[in-house]
């Protein structure tokens with residue numbers, strides 16, 4: 001295995017080193033996931049006027065696109081859409097009249113949706129599109145009241161990254177185009193709407209809301225949520241939006257948010273988005289969090305009572321610098337978003353919760369990366385990915401972007417020293433603020449602003465190994481944790497029968513220590529040991545998803561059937577993909593687990609987000625029945 005691995009790595013090295021680095025910068029800026037032609041015309045401002053209709057599960061209304069024409073000859077506006085019904089397209093003349101424009105909606109591509117081409121005789125400054133979304137829009141989830149925390153009101157939320165904004169707004173759905181936006185949203189009078197914009201803490205609840213986003217953002221940061229939402233402040237500029245049932249627990253768990261903002265500002269310069277609020281979503285949210293500007297969308301599964309999973313907030317907040325401020329121009333450079341964010345996240349955790357906490361989180365994530373890499377094709381192991389032509393960008397998003405990216409930045413910090421590297425990163429965020437860039441621009445800036453000042457700190461070969469070669473460079477220094485050494489000792493005492501589970505020194509262990517304990521257990525164990533662990537630590541039925549996602553697969557592999565009812569309850573309650581997929585994977589590998597997985601999925605499916613449904617379905621294969629209406 002290892003030899004074969006090295007062989008692949010060595011062959012890959014020379015090949016990729018020549019192909020990727022020789023790519024020209026314009027090609028690197030090309031977004032293969034959008035039909036738009038931003039070199040000819042760009043959206044500079046978007047005005048939405050939409051009605052949110054829970055009975056038909058549709059958004060309907062108009063999108064006004066303010067355009068910045070770059071090519072004097074251009075007479076076409078090409079937009080991205082998916083499953084949108086385009087009713088009418090108008091162009092606004094200088095004297096304010098609206099003229100009907102011809103448009104053509106192409107047949108749908110399964111990944112990219114339908115190209116919308118608007119033809120015109122002259123370059124209109126504003127084009128208005130009247131449209132309606134589909135009840136199956138991939139970027140929207142409509143929840144029945146029963147699927148919310150309160151159980152009385154319906155809930156809607158969007159998830160636009162990577163290319164789902166086009167399923168609820170016709171636009172240039174590429175991170176290379178930034179625009180400001182405003183919105184008028186109408187919905188049921190007893191529901192509150194919020195967006196990735198200027199949400200007012202004291203907004204009157206009347207079903208009629210107006211928003212403005214003055215900083216230019218890329219389309220994947222378009223966001224909306226509507227539900228029975230209440231607000232609780234954390235500080236002057238920060239607070240929590242949540243359903244009443246979740247509001248108090250969320251506010252307590254995330255009470256350090258203002259401190260996190262101040263810590264990040266001290267490291268990387270002022271927060272440039274005015275307010276920073278959190279929106280707590282129902283448990284079906286398929287991700288941990290989404291960095292929608294001014295309003296991060298957050299899974300409730302990190303509310304565990306002891307703040308041990310708040311690095312997620314540090315992560316989403318960090319995106320206010322790495323990602324929302326300096327953005328990847330296309331998804332093949334997503335490590336510029338996620339790698340930098342994982343690095344900043346860990347620095348904030350270190351500053352607020354101490355070096356030991358930061359180290360534990362690094363060990364867990366680096367172990368996860370190493371494991372994931374074994375399943376990845378060689379080209380998916382690169383930080384600077386080759387073009388993702390024909391591929392769904394969601395599919396190419398792995399821990400490589402996050403953790404290998406973070407590891408690379410940690411390497412630079414080690415070699416250049418923290419002081420120099422902090423200053424470099426801060427100036428990088430300033431230099432590229434509100435721009436969308438590609439990897440080559442980062443590398444040029446790195447060479448000019450950091451390497452040139454201390455040319456011997458790293459070699460060209462080392463830099464290339466991180467950026468353009470698969471795997472993890474041999475010279476990378478792995479994270480270590482003294483607290484995990486104690487966990488390793490306790491685990492080994494238990495496994496060697498030197499101590500009973502109840503006698504292990506687990507008092508005061510954080511989520512990370514428990515995670516490390518579970519990850520180091522053999523992949524199959526005998527029933528008596530699992531019974532003993534469960535009796536001592538009550539893993540079965542835990543409310544902590546980080547533990548559940550590691551414990552339940554172990555019980556499946558070990559044939560510990562007593563865990564099944566609680567496992568089923570967990571898979572039905574939570575829709576966050578990362579937490580539930582490992583259990584489904586273990587079940588599918590087990591001859592009798594497969595039937596159980598199918599049964600649980602059938603019951604859980606109405607509560608899952610389309611993204612989670614697609615993942616589970618891909619795993620279960622053809623044995624899953626089609627969706628019931």
Ligand SMILES: [Zn+2]
Pocket residue numbers: 291315319337338341
């Ligand atoms: Zn992120």
